[in-house]
Amino acid sequence: MKLNLDKLRAIVGMGNVRTDPLDLFVYGTDASVHEAPASAVVRPENIEQVQAIMRYANAELIPVIPRGAGSGMSGQAVPIKGGIVMDMKRMNRILEIRPEDILCRVEPGVVDDDLNRALKSYGLFYPPAPASSRIATIGGEIANNASGVRSVKYGATRDSVLGMKVVLANGDLIRLGANTRVEASGYQIDRLMIGSEGTLGIIVEATLLLKPIPKYRCLGRASFNKLEEAGNAISEIIASGASPSILELMDNIAITAVNTTLNMGLPDVEAIVMFEADGQVKEAVDYEIAHIKAVCEKNNGFGIEASYDPEKRMKLYAGRKKLFAALSRYKDGLACTSLADDMAVPYSRMADMAKKIHKIAEKNNVVMTAYGHCGSGCMHTKILMNPVRKEQWDDARRAVEEIYDYVYAIGGTTSAEHGIGISKAPAWKKEKADSLKVMKAIKKALDPNNILNPNKLQDAPDDWVSATRLRYPVKGAV
Amino acid sequence: MPAIFNHLKEWQNELNICIRCGYCYEHCHIYKLTNWESDTPRGKLVLIHALLNGELEPSNEIAEKVFECFYCKKCSDNCSAKVSVTDIFTAARQDLVEAGFDADGVTARIDEDFCSRCRLCISVCKTEALSWDAENKKVVRDKIKCQGCGTCVATCPSGIIVQNEGYAVSRKELKERVKKINSRFLVFCCNWEIYPGLRLSRSETAQPDTHTVIVNMCSGRVEPELILEAFNRGIDGVMIACCPPDECEHNGNYKMMRRVAFLKNLLPELGIDAQRLRVDYFKAKEGVKLKKAIDKFVEDISAIHQSAG
Ligand SMILES: Cc1cc2nc3c(=O)[nH]c(=O)nc-3n(C[C@H](O)[C@H](O)[C@H](O)COP(=O)(O)OP(=O)(O)OC[C@H]3O[C@@H](n4cnc5c(N)ncnc54)[C@H](O)[C@@H]3O)c2cc1C
Numbered sequence A: 001m002k003l004n005l006d007k008l009r010a011i012v013g014m015g016n017v018r019t020d021p022l023d024l025f026v027y028g029t030d031a032s033v034h035e036a037p038a039s040a041v042v043r044p045e046n047i048e049q050v051q052a053i054m055r056y057a058n059a060e061l062i063p064v065i066p067r068g069a070g071s072g073m074s075g076q077a078v079p080i081k082g083g084i085v086m087d088m089k090r091m092n093r094i095l096e097i098r099p100e101d102i103l104c105r106v107e108p109g110v111v112d113d114d115l116n117r118a119l120k121s122y123g124l125f126y127p128p129a130p131a132s133s134r135i136a137t138i139g140g141e142i143a144n145n146a147s148g149v150r151s152v153k154y155g156a157t158r159d160s161v162l163g164m165k166v167v168l169a170n171g172d173l174i175r176l177g178a179n180t181r182v183e184a185s186g187y188q189i190d191r192l193m194i195g196s197e198g199t200l201g202i203i204v205e206a207t208l209l210l211k212p213i214p215k216y217r218c219l220g221r222a223s224f225n226k227l228e229e230a231g232n233a234i235s236e237i238i239a240s241g242a243s244p245s246i247l248e249l250m251d252n253i254a255i256t257a258v259n260t261t262l263n264m265g266l267p268d269v270e271a272i273v274m275f276e277a278d279g280q281v282k283e284a285v286d287y288e289i290a291h292i293k294a295v296c297e298k299n300n301g302f303g304i305e306a307s308y309d310p311e312k313r314m315k316l317y318a319g320r321k322k323l324f325a326a327l328s329r330y331k332d333g334l335a336c337t338s339l340a341d342d343m344a345v346p347y348s349r350m351a352d353m354a355k356k357i358h359k360i361a362e363k364n365n366v367v368m369t370a371y372g373h374c375g376s377g378c379m380h381t382k383i384l385m386n387p388v389r390k391e392q393w394d395d396a397r398r399a400v401e402e403i404y405d406y407v408y409a410i411g412g413t414t415s416a417e418h419g420i421g422i423s424k425a426p427a428w429k430k431e432k433a434d435s436l437k438v439m440k441a442i443k444k445a446l447d448p449n450n451i452l453n454p455n456k457l458q459d460a461p462d463d464w465v466s467a468t469r470l471r472y473p474v475k476g477a478v
Numbered sequence B: 001m002p003a004i005f006n007h008l009k010e011w012q013n014e015l016n017i018c019i020r021c022g023y024c025y026e027h028c029h030i031y032k033l034t035n036w037e038s039d040t041p042r043g044k045l046v047l048i049h050a051l052l053n054g055e056l057e058p059s060n061e062i063a064e065k066v067f068e069c070f071y072c073k074k075c076s077d078n079c080s081a082k083v084s085v086t087d088i089f090t091a092a093r094q095d096l097v098e099a100g101f102d103a104d105g106v107t108a109r110i111d112e113d114f115c116s117r118c119r120l121c122i123s124v125c126k127t128e129a130l131s132w133d134a135e136n137k138k139v140v141r142d143k144i145k146c147q148g149c150g151t152c153v154a155t156c157p158s159g160i161i162v163q164n165e166g167y168a169v170s171r172k173e174l175k176e177r178v179k180k181i182n183s184r185f186l187v188f189c190c191n192w193e194i195y196p197g198l199r200l201s202r203s204e205t206a207q208p209d210t211h212t213v214i215v216n217m218c219s220g221r222v223e224p225e226l227i228l229e230a231f232n233r234g235i236d237g238v239m240i241a242c243c244p245p246d247e248c249e250h251n252g253n254y255k256m257m258r259r260v261a262f263l264k265n266l267l268p269e270l271g272i273d274a275q276r277l278r279v280d281y282f283k284a285k286e287g288v289k290l291k292k293a294i295d296k297f298v299e300d301i302s303a304i305h306q307s308a309g
Helices: A005-012 A021-026 A047-060 A112-120 A138-144 A189-193 A227-239 A252-262 A282-298 A310-321 A323-329 A347-363 A390-409 A425-431 A433-446 B008-017 B023-027 B029-034 B041-052 B060-066 B074-078 B085-098 B120-124 B151-155 B171-180 B224-232 B252-269 B287-307
Strands: A040-042 A064-067 A084-087 A093-098 A103-106 A161-167 A173-177 A202-209 A216-224 A246-251 A271-279 A302-307 A335-337 A383-385 B108-110 B130-133 B138-141 B161-163 B185-190 B211-216 B237-242 B277-281
Touching: A005 A040, A005 A047, A021 A040, A021 B041, A021 B060, A047 A064, A047 A084, A047 A161, A047 A202, A064 A138, A064 A202, A093 A112, A103 A112, A112 A138, A138 A202, A161 A189, A173 A189, A216 A227, A216 A282, A216 A310, A227 A246, A227 A271, A227 A282, A227 A347, A246 A252, A246 A310, A246 A347, A252 A310, A252 A323, A271 A282, A271 A310, A282 A302, A302 A310, A310 A323, A323 A335, A335 B008, A347 A390, A383 A390, A390 A425, A425 A433, B008 B041, B008 B085, B023 B041, B023 B074, B041 B060, B041 B085, B060 B085, B074 B085, B108 B138, B120 B130, B120 B151, B151 B161, B151 B252, B171 B211, B171 B224, B185 B287, B224 B237, B224 B252, B237 B252, B237 B287, B252 B277, B277 B287
Parallel strands: A040 A084, A064 A084, B185 B211, B185 B237, B237 B277
Antiparallel strands: A093 A103, A103 A202, A161 A173, A161 A202, A216 A271, A216 A302, A246 A271, A335 A383, B108 B161, B130 B138
8 A cells, every 4th residue: 555645744734644653553443352553644624625535545545444533342443454544533513503403513523422512502412322422423423323321212323313414435525314304305325324334435524413401300220139020121111111211231240340440339239220211391200210110110120219319310320331441340350342242132032132141151251241221222241351361262252153143043133333343243244144245235336446444344354353453462373 | 572661561451451442532631632542541551552562662752652641640530440541651651761762741841051950940849850969960850750730830930941832831832822812711720620521522603701711730830921911911800720728739739829929919010900810729520619610700800890880
């Protein structure tokens, strides 16, 4: 790959192109287990610059990997074979907020929490809210179809994106979607871009649908002595027509992790269910909460409490918010890896899935948790293992495979929110075997030279463990 | 593992424990300035990890990154994986310096040729980065210990202690920032008590604030010249928000209190009401109290203006 740095500098300015080995290394990592250095880091500031970079890269057949905050957990933003990492964070303007149409227009580098801070004074919010909202960018969220704790009520990113502007591999700029809640104007290409992980186009602007901030929020918690009963409670809450705005599960491993690291004092039980209801009318929220409590009780839930008080709510929820990071302190010598970490399964199989996760972990000499946004069908797990031992990677590889075989057998899907990238691609290719051909055709049509984030999704290597260098110093080759 | 990383090798396990979530971005003053990920705590840990495992060769450029840290410790304090981020930076500083790599980052440098040997700087340095070399009769600095608070910079009567430009704390940069202010009030806020979130996004629809906040690493860094420059530019009020007396990481607030007492005597002689300069104290994370205090200050000074007609 021959890079003409002067050309890139002429497009974005001297100060926005970097090729120092240290920068190339950092921009070749994200929150996944993978790393591979970039060939250059380029920071465009506007649409014209993005177009010019794409025209240049397309002519010279140089890979371009768009990057938000690099908080992806599956290696989506890792440049497997090098290339230009296009850091979108300088395109960070909130272009307009239109309360009368409850929508806003933003550039892709806007940070989710920043947007919500700006919307607050209008009494509005942008709902997808992944746990990483403090750093994740809107562009990264769209490219990943991120969702979060309130998706059970408000949906995923795809439910909040009305339209966007996209720069294609050849540098052309296209407008997709509309400014309206509904649209039936032909192919929904905007939907195609959502979750495309930077492989089909560069999102350079987005029009987002907003929601009014509810006047009342009540958050509660119930304990369970059996994981199964917690799973059943979740399924029944949803199936009985309740509309919680949060419905989360934490298993005992997750509880232990936050208790040891953060001293949270969560009840030491087999499972905790957290729930929230919100709305503009207090009686309606009361009604939801009473209903959820009753279902929990019916399924042997105990120690049930709920509160409208913001401080108490924060306390009740704090452990969940920091869970992922806390898991890395579960036991000395074990690291917390994001592998097979966000499958979605039908509600009625939630409890089975949780139990199976623990069984597979035990069989394969790793520790695994089951927690997550179960109200939206999303089960989270982490694989805790000794990352410097080669055998543990073989264990992890097997565990991942067995987990996904089970997920597909019960009618679930590979990823609920974190995306496919590199580490989930082998399993996902199995799930989507019959549509891979169509996906390849779409990719070929939009990016004939295969320069946009190549070697991801359908084109990712078949073995995730050896796909890139791993971020840990593994003893002995993997 | 290359032999030179004697201090860092103790931290290998901690480096594995970092999950690279990037939540530390939100807390990092340097990152908010540069918007380069290689300046974030996560980015630096990635680099240090790569050094330790031979994936990157040590260089002055990497050393520079490691010395770019004000040790506000917000990354460590808020890391839910409880990684001792800044301790790892210190180990990296030690190893790189011992291996002969050279960098200044945000640390303070002394121009020895012009030093008058008054040694005032030694007395204000809480991290003991400055000491007197009796044999060679000069002030020496231990840059591994220096956390870049800048109290010595503001204290040196000869003005020969400096910090590099690029981190918004050099004398020139601070002055320029004061000159650019177009709001009515200025708040010097030390990094410890405010918690501003990432705030890297720009919004053209947002209302301009009544006040501008200049975040610095310690109120001890706020020189009288900066305050006078602000009044000179017609700013209505200057507030210094700093840590309570015994809680300052650098003891710089005592220095600042003496300066403010002096200025309060001087201001009336310049025709400036002394009430237009205010000091207030905040503990870490008292962001709400800070916001209320700023509103109150704006209100009080506006009232004085009105009654003065
Ligand atoms: C601790 C932690 C918690 C998390 N919690 C959640 C959660 O609750 N829900 C959830 O959904 N995710 C979660 N994530 C995963 C991740 O933060 C999100 O998926 C987020 O949307 C990624 O945004 P980013 O800006 O960091 O994107 P990056 O990681 O930088 O990029 C992700 C992908 O998007 C592409 N991309 C980025 N910007 C653009 C653009 N402008 N145009 C085209 N493609 C682009 C990249 O090429 C890449 O393929 C979590 C991550 C961490 C570390």
